Amino acid sequence: MKKLITTFKNIFAIEDLRIRILNTLGFIAIFRLGSYVVLPGVDPNRLQSNSQGIFGLLDTLLGGAFSNASIFALGIMPYISASIVLQLLTIAVPYFQKLQKEGESGRKKINQYTRVLTIAITAAQSFGFIQTINAEAIVVDPFWFTISSIFILTAGTVFCMWLGEKITDKGIGNGISMLIMIGIASRLPGAIIAEALSKRLNGALIFILELIILYFVVMAVVMLTQAIRRIPIQYAKQVGGTTQYSGQRQFIPLKVNAAGVMPIIFAQSLMFLPSLIASIWRDTSDMANYIGTTFSDYTSWQYNLLFGLLILVFTYFYTAISVNPDQISNDLKRSGGFIPGIKPGLATSEFIGGILDRITLPGAIFLAVIAILPSIAMLLGVTREFSAFFGGTSLIIMVGVVLDTINQVESYLLMKHYDGMMKSGKLKGRSQNNIAMAS
Numbered sequence: 109m110k111k112l113i114t115t116f117k118n119i120f121a122i123e124d125l126r127i128r129i130l131n132t133l134g135f136i137a138i139f140r141l142g143s144y145v146v147l148p149g150v151d152p153n154r155l156q157s158n159s160q161g162i163f164g165l166l167d168t169l170l171g172g173a174f175s176n177a178s179i180f181a182l183g184i185m186p187y188i189s190a191s192i193v194l195q196l197l198t199i200a201v202p203y204f205q206k207l208q209k210e211g212e213s214g215r216k217k218i219n220q221y222t223r224v225l226t227i228a229i230t231a232a233q234s235f236g237f238i239q240t241i242n243a244e245a246i247v248v249d250p251f252w253f254t255i256s257s258i259f260i261l262t263a264g265t266v267f268c269m270w271l272g273e274k275i276t277d278k279g280i281g282n283g284i285s286m287l288i289m290i291g292i293a294s295r296l297p298g299a300i301i302a303e304a305l306s307k308r309l310n311g312a313l314i315f316i317l318e319l320i321i322l323y324f325v326v327m328a329v330v331m332l333t334q335a336i337r338r339i340p341i342q343y344a345k346q347v348g349g350t351t352q353y354s355g356q357r358q359f360i361p362l363k364v365n366a367a368g369v370m371p372i373i374f375a376q377s378l379m380f381l382p383s384l385i386a387s388i389w390r391d392t393s394d395m396a397n398y399i400g401t402t403f404s405d406y407t408s409w410q411y412n413l414l415f416g417l418l419i420l421v422f423t424y425f426y427t428a429i430s431v432n433p434d435q436i437s438n439d440l441k442r443s444g445g446f447i448p449g450i451k452p453g454l455a456t457s458e459f460i461g462g463i464l465d466r467i468t469l470p471g472a473i474f475l476a477v478i479a480i481l482p483s484i485a486m487l488l489g490v491t492r493e494f495s496a497f498f499g500g501t502s503l504i505i506m507v508g509v510v511l512d513t514i515n516q517v518e519s520y521l522l523m524k525h526y527d528g529m530m531k532s533g534k535l536k537g538r539s540q541n542n543i544a545m546a547s
Contacts (some may be wrong), residue, residue: 119523123518125280132279134288135271142180142264143173143291147257149248150177150241170291173287177241179264182233184287187269190225191368194218199429204459226269227262234261282509289509292502299493306491318490325498328505332474335364337467339460344444358445360436362464364471367426369504371472372479375418376501379403379411407483417478423472433460466482478504 120126131324147150155177170183192273198218207214246253270288275283307315310510338359365393382403404412437457446452450459484493496502 111125114523115521116211118524119517122520122524125517128278132275132286135279135283136286139180139268139271139287139290139308140294141215142267143170143178144176145179147181147260149246149247149253149256151247152176154245155242163373172295174237175246180268182230182261182265182290183239183291184265184268184272185285186233186265187222187226187272187284188288190222191227193225194222195204196429199324223266223269227266228263230265231258234258237261246528273433280513282512282516285505285512289506291507296497297425298371298434299491299497303491303494314489318494322498325464325478326503326507328474329478329499329503330511331510332365332478333470333511335471336361337364338362339463341445342448344446353402353448359461362431362467364467365423366431366464366468366470366471368508369501370426371419371475372501372504374422375415375479378418380413382414385491405489412480412483416480419476419479420472424468427464427468431464432450433457433464436460474502 109479115164119129155175170181170185173180173183194204198208204218207217210217235254235258237255243250269284271284275281275286279286303318338361343358344393363376382399386399386403402408403414405411434457437453437460440446440456441452447456447459450456478499479501482495482497485495485498490498497506514527
């Protein structure tokens with residue numbers, strides 16, 4: 109406890125870090141406040157909460173802003189969608205591939221395209237969101253409400269995007285991810301209280317057991333997020349003038365879960381298609397009725413089996429487009445590095461690709477298990493709100509952002525020669541001293 113207090117004193121003793129933390133808290137406060145500002149023309153007392161399916165997922169990620177019909181109802185999600193589209197375009201379109209290789213100037217152009225695409229996506233999603241608001245809650249002319257709300261929701265998303273960039277520049281970093289994490293974390297206290305009230309005195313022991321299980325699930329997600337496979341590399345001896353420098357031994361860190369949370373998001377988006385398609389023939393086909401009912405219930409074994417298989421497929425897909433063994437091999441060759449016992453060039457690329465395939469499988473299986481844990485928790489009697497924190501998108505995003513934030517604070521403390529937050533002075537698996545390169 110004494111070490112913890114000392115660490116907090118050290119954090120606020122560093123002026124730059126103190127200012128960044130206060131800036132971050134201020135931006136987050138503005139973001140949360142906007143989540144409760146209801147769209148003009150909507151009576152909040154007549155709103156009907158829709159916590160089913162994709163709407164429930166969005167409401168969790170947005171911290172209740174979606175169900176509140178607030179000016180931040182779409183939050184930062186259109187920006188995430190635009191970023192994914194641009195990332196895929198850098199794989200498929202030569203023009204964007206060229207921009208990606210142009211360094212800082214290319215990244216600025218890609219960011220500009222992302223912002224423009226964000227506005228277009230937000231405008232389209234705004235119209236769809238307005239249709240989800242029940243007509244009884246709209247107290248003004250529907251036509252003008254639709255037009256004004258599209259502009260307001262688009263402006264709200266652009267403002268959230270600006271807040272995220274400011275947190276990155278003036279705060280402690282990871283602005284966009286930080287806003288998503290705060291939206292998710294804001295639901296946690298209410299979920300815990302609701303779970304505790306549902307158990308009451310007779311279920312106190314069960315509630316404590318649930319908290320213990322949640323702790324171990326969080327630790328498992330931390331392990332999944334931090335796990336890396338180190339590939340040792342050697343740099344050839346270099347001669348500078350009359351001095352000869354011996355080769356350095358470093359390593360390439362390949363993450364076991366290089367795809368992060370994206371496979372779950374992709375798979376979750378597709379899981380609404382079976383019930384949607386089946387609804388077309390529901391009145392004329394018993395099979396369509398069965399499929400629609402089965403895949404509308406995300407606690408059914410059929411739903412979770414398909415969900416898990418899609419996560420496996422998308423984990424391999426997203427890992428393939430985010431980690432390029434050929435590029436790593438070429439970068440090694442240009443910098444004079446090589447993997448001991450492996451020839452430079454094609455052999456190195458195949459070696460890295462083989463290792464990547466082997467470590468992706470356990471990572472994908474672990475990710476699928478984590479994704480279906482909320483459904484298992486609900487079947488065991490955990491409330492819907494609290495079960496969302498036993499795995500899935502919410503938990504992985506929270507753990508990832510918290511670890512990155514701790515790493516940022518840790519770097520400031522070590523730079524100013526203070527003791528770090530961890531006993532080892534660094535987060536295991538995140539040391540920058542031994543990383544040869546980032547793909």
